[in-house]
Amino acid sequence: xxxxxxxxxxxxxxxxxxxxxxxxxxxxxxxxxxxxxxxxxxxxxxxxxxxxxxxxxxxxxxxxxxxxxxxxxxxxxxxxxxxxxxxxxxxxxxxxxxxxxxxxxxxxxxxxxxxxxxxxxxxxxxxxxxxxxxxxxxxxxxxxxxxxxxxxxxxxxxxxxxxxxxxxxxxxxxxxxxxxxxxxxxxxxxxxxxxxxxxxxxxxxxxxxxxxxxxxxxxxxxxxxxxxxxxxxxxxxxxxxxxxxxxxxxxxxxxxxxxxxxxxxxxxxxxxxxxxxxxxxxxxxxxxxxxxxxxxxxxxxxxxxxxxxxxxxxxxxxxxxxxxxxxxxxxxxxxxxxxxxxxxxxxxxxxxxxxxxxxxxxxxxxxxxxxxxxxxxxxxxxxxxxxxxxxxxxxxxxxx
Amino acid sequence: xxxxxxxxxxxxxxxxxxxxxxxxxxxxxxxxxxxxxxxxxxxxxxxxxxxxxxxxxxxxxxxxxxxxxxxxxxxxxxxxxxxxxxxxxxxxxxxxxxxxxxxxxxxxxxxxxxxxxxxxxxxxxxxxxxxxxxxxxxxxxxxxxxxxxxxxxxxxxxxxxxxxxxxxxxxxxxxxxxxxxxxxxxxxxxxxxxxxxxxxxxxxxxxxxxxxxxxxxxxxxxxxxxxxxxxxxxxxxxxxxxxxxxxxxxxxxxxxxxxxxxxxxxxxxxxxxxxxxxxxxxxxxxxxxxxxxxxxxxxxxxxxxxxxxxxxxxxxxxxxxxxxxxxxxxxxxxxxxxxxxxxxxxxxxxxxxxxxxxxxxxxxxxxxxxxxxxxxxxxxxxxxxxxxxxxxxxxxxxxx
Numbered sequence: 001x002x003x004x005x006x007x008x009x010x011x012x013x014x015x016x017x018x019x020x021x022x023x024x025x026x027x028x029x030x031x032x033x034x035x036x037x038x039x040x041x042x043x044x045x046x047x048x049x050x051x052x053x054x055x056x057x058x059x060x061x062x063x064x065x066x067x068x069x070x071x072x073x074x075x076x077x078x079x080x081x082x083x084x085x086x087x088x089x090x091x092x093x094x095x096x097x098x099x100x101x102x103x104x105x106x107x108x109x110x111x112x113x114x115x116x117x118x119x120x121x122x123x124x125x126x127x128x129x130x131x132x133x134x135x136x137x138x139x140x141x142x143x144x145x146x147x148x149x150x151x152x153x154x155x156x157x158x159x160x161x162x163x164x165x166x167x168x169x170x171x172x173x174x175x176x177x178x179x180x181x182x183x184x185x186x187x188x189x190x191x192x193x194x195x196x197x198x199x200x201x202x203x204x205x206x207x208x209x210x211x212x213x214x215x216x217x218x219x220x221x222x223x224x225x226x227x228x229x230x231x232x233x234x235x236x237x238x239x240x241x242x243x244x245x246x247x248x249x250x251x252x253x254x255x256x257x258x259x260x261x262x263x264x265x266x267x268x269x270x271x272x273x274x275x276x277x278x279x280x281x282x283x284x285x286x287x288x289x290x291x292x293x294x295x296x297x298x299x300x301x302x303x304x305x306x307x308x309x310x311x312x313x314x315x316x317x318x319x320x321x322x323x324x325x326x327x328x329x330x331x332x333x334x335x336x337x338x339x340x341x342x343x344x345x346x347x348x349x350x351x352x353x354x355x356x357x358x359x360x361x362x363x364x365x366x367x368x369x370x371x372x373x374x375x376x377x378x379x380x381x382x383x384x385x386x387x388x389x390x391x392x393x394x395x396x397x398x399x400x
Numbered sequence: 401x402x403x404x405x406x407x408x409x410x411x412x413x414x415x416x417x418x419x420x421x422x423x424x425x426x427x428x429x430x431x432x433x434x435x436x437x438x439x440x441x442x443x444x445x446x447x448x449x450x451x452x453x454x455x456x457x458x459x460x461x462x463x464x465x466x467x468x469x470x471x472x473x474x475x476x477x478x479x480x481x482x483x484x485x486x487x488x489x490x491x492x493x494x495x496x497x498x499x500x501x502x503x504x505x506x507x508x509x510x511x512x513x514x515x516x517x518x519x520x521x522x523x524x525x526x527x528x529x530x531x532x533x534x535x536x537x538x539x540x541x542x543x544x545x546x547x548x549x550x551x552x553x554x555x556x557x558x559x560x561x562x563x564x565x566x567x568x569x570x571x572x573x574x575x576x577x578x579x580x581x582x583x584x585x586x587x588x589x590x591x592x593x594x595x596x597x598x599x600x601x602x603x604x605x606x607x608x609x610x611x612x613x614x615x616x617x618x619x620x621x622x623x624x625x626x627x628x629x630x631x632x633x634x635x636x637x638x639x640x641x642x643x644x645x646x647x648x649x650x651x652x653x654x655x656x657x658x659x660x661x662x663x664x665x666x667x668x669x670x671x672x673x674x675x676x677x678x679x680x681x682x683x684x685x686x687x688x689x690x691x692x693x694x695x696x697x698x699x700x701x702x703x704x705x706x707x708x709x710x711x712x713x714x715x716x717x718x719x720x721x722x723x724x725x726x727x728x729x730x731x732x733x734x735x736x737x738x739x740x741x742x743x744x745x746x747x748x749x750x751x752x753x754x755x756x757x758x759x760x761x762x763x764x765x766x767x768x769x770x771x772x773x774x775x776x777x778x779x780x781x782x783x784x785x786x787x788x789x790x791x792x793x794x795x796x797x798x799x800x
Contacts, residue, residue: 006453007495022442048467073514096417343659
């Protein structure tokens, strides 16, 4: 590599510099404390582990996102984590002895082999919270509430939209159509890109009952406000009981969420496929007008611990802390007190006392005449026998 | 991999579970706040970047410790960071515009291809602080002081020993001996393992002046209390000016550190080679009787930014936060308030208010009768129209 390029980062790999790094740190603490106040215990899984453990019970999508490494100690294949949830599932299944509900949270970097889209970071700072061991709607309500509170805690609360879906709706309708693998794949593609004319043509080519072709055609249009759930129970009236149960679940969930958070718009998307990687039930995400993609997302993934020998119900959400920081309000840079150089005992004592009180004190280094970069608006000066803080006119240099 | 083994972590790879993870989090905040109070700005470099950038200006040792990956976007080789200091050097050299002293700090995971020793973690949580752009003894004094304050802040203060060395002493003496590469390597090995009889034999076999062979033989024995510096100036009296300057520097540094921290034992090791990977001047480490290796270490690495086009003086230290946590005092587990299940508006309001005050409140999930695992010593109950906190007898279950 040319010398001049040595400092370049790979495309899509991002790093966080001052003052933004402090802002990310502040949000990190605020959110982990929020989860702690809700009873979620923090875990810190490793950056690398056996590939089998990272990919157990999850879809192909995560496999292609995960960097592979060879363990020089054992010769086995390791993975650099692209997602933290499978690690938390392993921890719940094997490392903890909880019989009942187990609330866990985490914050850590992950790495993706390729960016999910043009703007996405390949190394998000994944933050999330999960409940293991509880199958009812109450745990979904709790994690969705905590997902919304996460945004509120970052000052992101205007015009939020909560997207709800359920993987059983799509999979139930498709199962009824008894399509070939090829047809399933084609249908999935057309629904994903919402290509309605092609879809009409494709569905007409299938040898299925008109009630089923009607459902196949309706699915990608079943999104919008909460009244979509009403239309859906009519249009999917002949669907399997699996589909109907999923719809009933969404009706109940939507009512609770609307009551808890009337200020958040509800959006129903019954062809929602995004979370289908390891999700097995309800899927949810939250959108803000300040960001093109979902700001946070999650869902239910019962049975994720099965391959670790302990299938337990599970529900949770995750987000990228850097994205949250980008769309939240800025915090002010922290200004300090500039202290003179030297080993004078009374000076060192005064500096230590101020720092212990939480004051930022920068002791000047000799021959360092670039204090303007140090962000100090006060100075420590000796008056009679005391060290006192006075406003600094060097501050003007900083401001100009 | 057998199903039953899927949950095993690779040898030497560690993860942090509750309640220790919270303790690591508490120390992380305390130490980053300490650095912030000293004027160090936090940076968050990425887990992966171009291998050339990670290994620029550093020794072979770091190369073999670093996992290599192929960037699927560019085909170029990436490295999974094994050390954060080269990244911080790149940030100082290229991403920031400071002309004077630049104080930076960080906390993040690194991964080593192999453990440094039987007990070492392959994924330490590296925490450190560095000053770029200042060449004098004052910046070394500041980072060594901050390294000691790091330990004090973790409650580690008994029988600490501060090790001081200087890479110019060893390299200056060796340069005077004009040995072949082969001989240099052999001498290095023998000094490292302090194999004195073999060393005597080896030095006798060299065709060098008696004054030089005396120095070569003395070097591995020049360690101990601060009086070693006095013996050294006698024994190395015929050494080059480079060696003498290094000794004079250590005398001055030792005097300042002894005055600042009289409670810390000083230990001088003039054959100290540990930091030689990218260090160019003074090297230092701190030892505690509770841990077999150095708890924190660092040194001066002037010119580390050279290959990024901006050589600047640099000095700093780093430590493993997990090790610090292991040898510091335990913090108490956080107990919470157990609230009943339900969507009652007054209940949800009471819970939200308590959480906003920083109280941990866990809302019970229906059919979850394992509250004992939730670590609650109080309950939220309705009395007349109010929700009040009462001590919980379920706490007994937890304690028993």
